[in-house]
Amino acid sequence: MIKTKNLIKIFRTDEVETTALNNVNLEINEGEFVAIMGPSGCGKSTLLNIIGLLDNPSEGELHFNGYQVENYSERQRTNLRKENIGFVFQSFNLIDELTVFENVELPLLYMKVSGSERKRRVNEALERMNIAHRAKHFPQQLSGGQQQRVAIARAVISNPKLILADEPTGNLDSANGEEVMNLLTQLNEEGTTIIMVTHSPSDADRSHRIIQLFDGHVVTENMRQKL
């Protein structure tokens, strides 16, 4: 599903040049659950952003579903993203001015889904995340775990083939973190490909494969046998 070839990402400021990714070669298949690990600043989030089409690589190739996409325009990337990719962030990134329902609804608005259809799908997603009773609340009125469930509902609302999760449990206590991981695992079991950046070994245990990054390089790839 995703293939990178000699992916390089260099950040330049006036004085400093930082190589965030250096010759990263990866292949991730449909239905996989992959965890990316590594110390702070090793390039995990950068890799995730590039795979998620939020950022462009400086060099190298990126293939998504068989298309070579690293030179796509912003408009093409946006279109590809909204159909195929859902995001879950450490800091949830819900819009404060919108209610739970409206936050989850947002991707469907940009996909021009009809009102009644939107309502049906949002309610369904909220039920599934067990947060439907909070539909009319604003993000600040929810606990961290609840916010993250809303964020996941938003990520899955468009039925994406791929979910990118950037330390999804990083801001949560263990109970809530556990719940979020359960949801992600469940999604994966239903066929959604998941790529997750994490610091937590126990979270990584849920994945099929762990990719270790260090200073922009892929150090090891551990295939894990599902128990």
Place this chain on the structure above:
Amino acid sequence: MLKNFLITIIRNFNRNKFYTVLNVTGLSVGLICAILIVLFIQEELSYDKYNVKHKRIVRLASDFTLNGKRDRVATSPMPFGPTFKQEFPEVEEFVRVQGSGRQQFRYGEKEFYEERISYVDSSVFRVFSYKLLQGDPDKALSEPYSIVLNQTLAKKYFGDEDPLGKVLIVGEDRSFTVTGVMEDIPGNSHFRFRGFYSMKTLEALRGSEEFNSTEPITFWSFSNYTFLLLKENSRVEAIKEKFPLYYEKYMKALGDQLGIDYTLVVQKLADIHLKSDLQWDAPTGNIKYIFILSAIAFFILSIAGINYMNMATARSTKRAREVGVRKVVGAHRDTLIRQFLMESLSLTFLALAIAIIVVELILPFFNSLVDKDLALSISETPEILVFSVLLALILGIVSGSYPAFYLSSFHPAVILKGSTIKGKAGGMLRKLLVISQFTVSAIMISGTIIVGIQLNYMNNKDMGFSKEDVLVSIVRDSLMRTRIEPLKDELRKNPNINTVATSNTLIGFDGSKTVHLYEGEEGMEQYALNFSVIDFDYLDMMQMKMMQGRKFDRNIASDTSSAFIVNQAAARKFNWNENAVGKKLQLGVELEGEEDDDGIMKGEVVGVVADFHYRPLRENIEPINFLVSEHERFRRVMYVKLNQDNREETIKYIEKVWNEFSPKMAFNYFFLDERLRENYDSEVRLTWIFSIFSLLSILIASLGLFGLSSFIAEQRTKELGVRKVLGASVSQLVYLLTKEFVKLIIIANIIAIPIAYWAMNVWLNDFSYRIQISWWIFLLTIIVSLAIGICTVAWQSFRAASADPVNAIKYE
């Protein structure tokens, strides 16, 4: 999607009440100014256009030069109307208008002085769109001693009675029959007639032969206003092109003999108000003020728009996450741009709604300031409302575009990582915007100061005569005029009355000008000279200084027949300089073939009076000639110099004496200095407009600065906390936050000074007597704008600086 936009917008406003209120206030105030100014300008531009045929109506005016002295007057000779109709096939109709000054009207017990009622031809209702409510427009003014009143006057004298056929006594004993009542003439007319006497009345008074005379001499007295209605499809230029032939036929012979160069001036009716700058005209507007006001409106709106841009971009970090999330879940950039534009448009339209309400509320006050009758309503001024909506639309789009493009350009990958975007990107631009705002404010402040000083200068300048405590009354009773000396004696019995004097013209307002012959180096030369006929007490009462020779003397019999006193300007003009006394002067010239020398006076100069300002300070002091007479003809204006004490009693005393001498004509007076001040009405109005709008522009700029400084203080919370932990005092921190703005305001002033200096010099050049712009005005401007700026910034800075550093350091 639209719903989602609106929800976000409303919740955003709600969540950021402080900035929303600042923004809406700024935009509303900007729009209020703009709407008021647009109303004002629209009214100025609409003058006389309510006349359906205004495009075909022209006024004939005169531009003539006699002995190198050029005069341009709004009037024309009496025979122009009928002879133009006869000679020019383009002319369909003519209307002559001759003023009659203030007159006393009497009906039963009711007795008032009325003005702005003129003698006009009966064609007036066919040419102008004045609507007759009662009476027949074709016949109302066709008979002598007919009068048409406007509604207000008709109501005033006749109440609920039917005015038609009623008889009004005008002046001492002239009876006029009311033959019509017309609608009040709208305020946007250059002539605001309140009624008409029939022109036939003048014909009856003077005799048909004299009145209708086309003798050559009648073409050289510019005594009335002439309006022509041209036929459809005829060109205004045609009149000018064909005029030389007309001139040849009617005017050239005598014109050459008098040595006058004459040019016909043809003015379109709708141009008179703003573009005419002729003498003897009705008070006109000034196209310059239209430009100034348009510029002010533009600047104030820009300041308000800049505020919005400034605050929107400054607060972009707060919005960044929303942008990131929206982009991640699939928003294209153009969708976001649309969203942000919609946000700015909602704000401006909210501001517009407030502005319209406020304008409605303050319009009466504004009207009284600018002496107009402006109205804002859907029925009367739909175009203004449409224009306001357009204005808000443009304002919203222009001020919203930059933030929209800026905000929508954020990269989600950067934002969502959690790192905040520093407001740096717009930092330079924001500085430029603050500078431009304060530049405009500084120009407005210095402009206000300069206009104010000039006005003060004009009001207080030594006019060269004593204008204070002079009560003036116009003597309309002809019997009374023959008894002026006994009246003066009677008045002087009151210890609070110093002097009483009379003259034929009101000093500073009306004057007569006629051809004089003066003793030049090569014999007698011609000059059109102002003159005034005064009595023996006049120069003393006015406290005019003699520079050469003597004053008029009762004991010298020849003074009334052959003595002149001129001013210094005349002595200079005629090259007499220090030796004016004894020079020959002659008022009026003998014409070839004319036997009688009526109106000609030959004599010598007996004295030179120091120059005095008998015209507004806009104008230079022109040469003037005084002659003395106690003849009743010349005792039209009476001046009474009062003591400061018991003024009210003294006035009552004057009234009592007056009524004894003139039981028929009521006592009516004004004070000379007050009347002179009215000369500066338009400057006073300009001062007001300048003050109000500069105040508002400063207010808007301050709002922006307030918002910006609070934002910056907020943004630098952490830095301030660290500095405080390291030992900085509150005052040091306030200084740190304030100095940036102080720098910007000083730069703004440096830019503003040359612009203001130039612009105000252009304005001051209209005045012959003007102040010089001195450096302290600009110093004051800098101090004022700094004071306002610092006060605005200091509060927020102080709050930020005195906050608990522990909270600050934790701030993220």
